[in-house]
Amino acid sequence: MPASHFLLLLFICLVWAGNFIAAAWAVQTMEPITFTVVRFSLVLLLLLPLLRFPARRQWLLLVSCCWTMGAIHFGLIFFALGRSADVSSIALLMQIYIPMSTLLAVLVLGERIGWRTTTGILVSFSGVLIMGLDPLVLAQIDVLLLVLASALSLATGTILMRRLQGISVLNFQAWNALLSVVPLALLALWFEDPIQGIPASFSAPDVWLAVAYSAIGASIIGHGGFYWLIQRHEVNRITPYLLLVPILAVLLGVLFWGDRPGPRLLSGGALVLAGVLWITLRARWRRRPRIPKPAPPSP
Structure with missing residues (x-):
């Protein structure tokens, strides 16, 4: 991989890590579902020229992917950030979506995994159990459940997206925003007060900087740049580096959000990341083409 x-x-990992801080900052002023609606609206506004209609047979799959990876996933994670006292636990817990994706691939797609990958999954889930015993996490069980539900939704969308064809990443981002805005807006009108909340937030311009960061930086630049990279390199060469995202998020949480993660949170998070890394490396090893051994010379 060239240095550039x-x-x-690395820049994309840093941007995605910073998105935890930006979102946590925004939902202190703007209600979580309303923030998600505003974020998706900005993404849609910027990507609307790239919106292209998919094939008719792809519609149901596209809607399912957008709701699971968009409305449900982001709605739950931003709601969790709004209720959480820290960012670190959420950034670490979200990585459980990778073992969840592997399990769903076995249950739904019929994929087979060996005992080594199974071990990685068990290590990750044991890390979640240890994190759940941390006093900070025990004090906010609702946040733990919200994050796990968000991770399950993202894992479901990841499995569904494997069957999605003929849709570029920015076109998907545009549809994700369009199809997520409507149900989220209805939820915001039902549970929150966006009509008063959005105008009131104009008195806090830093909130809108956070919205712009989340929409433009994390979604458009982050996902666009990541897609550009995977078009030029093997996916399994890139994905191990994504483990830097939760590590950087924890560091940013300590530096800028006042997080003070305890030993159980850090050790449990380390187990989650170790299991995820092992699953990723095993997937890379399985997909690597095996070179046949040369035949021994004839006597």
């Missing part, structure tokens, strides 16, 4: 591509990948 590697630096771009």
Whole structure:
């Protein structure tokens, strides 16, 4: 990988890590579902020229992907950030979506995994159990459940997206925003007060900077740059570096959000990341083409 591509990948990891801080900051002023609606609206506004209609047979799958990876996933995670006292636990817990995706691939797609991958999954889930015993997490069980539900929704969307064809990443981002805005807006009108909340937030311009960061930085630049990279490199060469996202998010949480993660949170998070890394490396090893051994010379 050229140095410029590697630096771009590191930049994307940093941007995605910073999105936890930006979202946590925004939902202190703007209600979580309303923030999600505003974020998706900005993404839709910027990507509307790239919106292209998919094939008719792809519609149901597209809607399912957008709701699971968009409305449900982001709605739950931003709601969790609004209720949480820290960012670190959420950034670490969200990584459980990778073992969840592997399990769903076995249950739904009929994929087979060996005992080594199963071990990685068990290690990750044991990390979640240890994190759940941390006093900070025990004090906010509702946040733990919200994050796990968000991770399950993202894992479901990841499995569904494997069957999605003929849709570019920015076109998907545009549809994701369009199809997520409507149900989220209805939820915001039902549970929150966006009609008064959005105008009131104009007195806090830093909230809108956070919205712009989340929409433009994390969604458009982050996902667009990541898609650009995976078009030029093997996916399994890039995905291990994504483990930098929760690590950077924890560091940013400590530096800028006042997080003070305890030993159970850190050790449990380390187990989650270790299991995720092992699953990722095993997937990379399985997909690597095996070179046949040369035949021994004839006597």
